[in-house]
Amino acid sequence: MSRQNFFRRALSASIFMCLAHVTWAETPGAGLARLAGEGAVISDTGGRVEMRVEMSQPVPWRVHTLDAPPRLIVDFSELIWDADPVIQTGSVVQVNSGAYRPGWSRAVVVLREPLAVDAAEMQVMADGSAVMSLQLLPTTAEAFREAAGIDPVEISRVIVAPPPPSGVLRVVLDPGHGGIDPGAEDGDLHEADLMLAFARELKEVLLRTGRFEVALTRDDDVFVPLAERMTLARAAGADVFLSLHADSLAEDDGVASGMTVYTLAETVTDAAALRLAERHAQNDILAGVDLAGVEDEISVVLMDLARRETMPRSDALAARIVAGFRSHELVVNSNPHRSGGFTVLKAAEVPSVLIELGFLSSKRDRALLMSDAWSNSAAEAVRDALMQWADEDYLMRQGLRR
Numbered sequence: 001m002s003r004q005n006f007f008r009r010a011l012s013a014s015i016f017m018c019l020a021h022v023t024w025a026e027t028p029g030a031g032l033a034r035l036a037g038e039g040a041v042i043s044d045t046g047g048r049v050e051m052r053v054e055m056s057q058p059v060p061w062r063v064h065t066l067d068a069p070p071r072l073i074v075d076f077s078e079l080i081w082d083a084d085p086v087i088q089t090g091s092v093v094q095v096n097s098g099a100y101r102p103g104w105s106r107a108v109v110v111l112r113e114p115l116a117v118d119a120a121e122m123q124v125m126a127d128g129s130a131v132m133s134l135q136l137l138p139t140t141a142e143a144f145r146e147a148a149g150i151d152p153v154e155i156s157r158v159i160v161a162p163p164p165p166s167g168v169l170r171v172v173l174d175p176g177h178g179g180i181d182p183g184a185e186d187g188d189l190h191e192a193d194l195m196l197a198f199a200r201e202l203k204e205v206l207l208r209t210g211r212f213e214v215a216l217t218r219d220d221d222v223f224v225p226l227a228e229r230m231t232l233a234r235a236a237g238a239d240v241f242l243s244l245h246a247d248s249l250a251e252d253d254g255v256a257s258g259m260t261v262y263t264l265a266e267t268v269t270d271a272a273a274l275r276l277a278e279r280h281a282q283n284d285i286l287a288g289v290d291l292a293g294v295e296d297e298i299s300v301v302l303m304d305l306a307r308r309e310t311m312p313r314s315d316a317l318a319a320r321i322v323a324g325f326r327s328h329e330l331v332v333n334s335n336p337h338r339s340g341g342f343t344v345l346k347a348a349e350v351p352s353v354l355i356e357l358g359f360l361s362s363k364r365d366r367a368l369l370m371s372d373a374w375s376n377s378a379a380e381a382v383r384d385a386l387m388q389w390a391d392e393d394y395l396m397r398q399g400l401r402r
């Protein structure tokens, strides 16, 4: 077997294993979104036409119109159309729905007369399911033609389910590196091993509270590509994603000690953050992962939209984690909340942070990372931060909704 083939085989085997491993510690894993309840129904409601799509979980989506003939195009990220839409109005000729391109599905609603999108929203129900609804109003052929094909971002919204206050938060822990990518190294000490051990400990600490379900992106010494990690989290219906690292930076960065928590940024000026993000992307390339096409054009629009809602939530979580470490008297970096362009933080609808628990390049951090007392305190600090954040996040989002 050629070396390249070997890697390809090893890689697909490890991806398969990881998919098999992502199961919730307490309940069976959630899968992709499917139609639920009444499914998709288009009906007349008091002078309007309403399209409702009930689904098992919220997904990124968007809507726009096309002319000649007048059509309404509704795209969903990873929604399985396992039933035909029901048409209960004379304003619609037919609906074609199904897979559109990898990761996306589409419903094309052929209209008998020009209708304009008056309101579009996705509501999340208490049980975690979601309902997308479009309100359509009659319009003129001319107005329809002018609006057709226009950027739909203004009217699309992505709303993600809040955990109920007494509910269970689904946490995906992502131990960095693994398999052919050991991460930072210091003698026999590998970042990949340290992070797996810490993730397992944190999982136990979280489960003991009864407030969390916990899944790991890897529970073994296997390689998982970066994009795959966030895809696993999204597919598992994660409420929050924590990537765990303990990297190594050259001393001349001058900042490489203590805990640092990273959130996603569009533009990154922080030199240390740039170097870290590049290093992690580099590990994927070395392992033979093709990064091209991770985000196509349509998903970029949607992801930006969803991130606008998610980013303040990730920032709040990062602040809580810093506060948690401080209240447990653990060492934090002098500039503890930074932002970077890390691929694993790009799951747009899942609040995500990357925690550098410490730096293997720092003698003091290295000793701490290997200490049981420290790792137990660090796990408790993250636990406290998550509990506080979950409560605040819930209240804030309830307030926003009113």
Ligand SMILES: [Zn+2]
Pocket (backbone or CB within 6 Å): 176, 177, 183, 184, 191, 244, 245, 246, 247, 280
């Ligand atoms: Zn790392």
